Amino acid sequence: MLEDLQTPCLLLDEAAMNRNIKGMADRFKQIGVPLRPHLKTAKSIDVARILQDHGADRWTVSTLKEAEYFSSFGLKDILYAVSIVPQKMERIMKLNRAGAQMSICLDSTEMATHLSTMTLDGLKPRVYLEVDVDGHRTGVKADQQRAVDVTRILANASNLEFAGVMAHGGGVSYAANGQQELEAAAEQERTCTLAVKDAILEAGLPCPQVSIGSTPTALFGTSFEGVSDVRAGVYVFQDVFQTNLGMCAMEDVAATVLTSVISHAPHLNRIVVDAGGLALSKDRSCASQSNDCGFGLLSDIDGHVDPLLYVQGVSQEHGYITTRDGSPLPFELYPLGSQLRVLPNHSCMTVAAYEGYHMINGDHEGEWWPRCNRW
């Protein structure tokens, strides 16, 4: 019974998650390009198993802790998609000795040179050159000599395997407005990455793989020609930001925070809950969207969204709910001690506050699935 859980805690709607996973998997089976799911959102072997059941056989992670965790359960072919530094190579090599088949990425001649001179025990890590398609994160651009220079070092290094190019179009796609802009963002991600591949080939160097992806570009891309695999992560849980972006419906938001009403303040038109900044995160990514939802939307305990309410503010352990249109709150519907669920703005950030998921609405109802947090 949800009523018996101590709040705040994290719920995972298995039926919604399975729909999200199946939808993406079916789409890419039809397209004929493999997915390389990003495990940074769920950080759960149980969720990874469901992705496997839908065909996933290669992976993306955002921390070495994730790589070590998933590798310990036998997952292989893992791309650590954050630029590598020398201090982390010992863990990469340990993973490779355990059979993880790690790929890493970088974007500089300095790091390529450094790696190429390291003693790596014959267990050649695969190294991607990261491409900057929209100024969002890290990487080289097609018109930068760096692209060819880095590749030449990697391709000539006897202790490394040059894997190809990779990119994440999370800047332009997350700012897109409507189908046309989303399709354009996806095409920009693909063509900018392929332009770097072309520059590499023109220089007489090889470029085996082309890995791209983000949830919006994966869902809205109209062509994946030339692409070797597609990375996406947040689609597994979705969230209010993705809903605003048109990626999903509100009922597809799979991860929610169960919280208790702890105070009524009629003089402030405010309901206070025990999910604050630590339980929800302070993510305000939807502040840039036309449908700004504060720190999250609300549903009743059964998941029915009340479109009138939102989390207007948070302190460390307090969440402040009011109405979106300024109308008086229906306090009687939300008595003290009753429970609500918060639909998070950005599920990757919110779920990271918890060590695991209370499973609801599926075959594993009542189970608790652990997460692999931190670094």
Add this chain to the structure above:
Amino acid sequence: MLEDLQTPCLLLDEAAMNRNIKGMADRFKQIGVPLRPHLKTAKSIDVARILQDHGADRWTVSTLKEAEYFSSFGLKDILYAVSIVPQKMERIMKLNRAGAQMSICLDSTEMATHLSTMTLDGLKPRVYLEVDVDGHRTGVKADQQRAVDVTRILANASNLEFAGVMAHGGGVSYAANGQQELEAAAEQERTCTLAVKDAILEAGLPCPQVSIGSTPTALFGTSFEGVSDVRAGVYVFQDVFQTNLGMCAMEDVAATVLTSVISHAPHLNRIVVDAGGLALSKDRSCASQSNDCGFGLLSDIDGHVDPLLYVQGVSQEHGYITTRDGSPLPFELYPLGSQLRVLPNHSCMTVAAYEGYHMINGDHEGEWWPRCNRW
């Protein structure tokens, strides 16, 4: 050696923390009012021991997990300063049976009535009436009949002990600008709380205790007449927000995040580090201050702040550093693989991402002190 730590990780400067703790303790010894330190920032028994060494013998917590953790080490007289709900009373009573001497708080006749009818095994929890001094969080106002109504129920309940009134002036004090406004905020917190006490006394009811506090009002209050104890927490670590507010100097910021430079992007005038939104939190509280520091300021590994730099943005595992004045970054000073430290905006939020502290600059250098996270 810090160079050997895997990044991102959390550092705690013992000398800075000891200064912060001693400064506040000495101030209130002189004032003659006991401190009731809030343990929600440090969540560490090792830090609580230092507070004890400086005279602390009563405590505030923001979660029952903290109460259970600190009680297990023998700490007593613990105020859980988040409005209570019935589902949490079993844990309160278990704590009291273990000798924790818990106090709780509430602000409604409904909750007071509910508690007064519960079977509480003769272990009377102390109950505070929370007062709203600035519309910040929860509580009743002096002009609300609720104040007297709640008190009457609590004072007449045979299974409870009415403790008195408590307030947290974190709204007006955190928005204050300069010494005069800070002093006024502190006086508002005190006088509004005492006004509720007066209303209670006028109704012929008792009001034994008056507990108030926040780091700014504790540090800038000019009178604590009529106050029984003062609660404050973030002063132990301080942060960039508190520095901007005039609570401390930059060298008093005790908790910092050690991070590695993972990419240089001259075309974006950007240094990228491996401390992103999860490692720093997405707290943007200083956005409302005149000295907006993005997601944090930067120092070198030895703690020397570079006033030119700030964390402009974050993704889940990436932090984006640029110059505050738009001038070109001195990339050569921060080579790939080198380490920096991030001074957090809001230390309570940032340190919660970690399971413990790497101690530096003090008697316990090299030790790792665990934290008690979650609920």
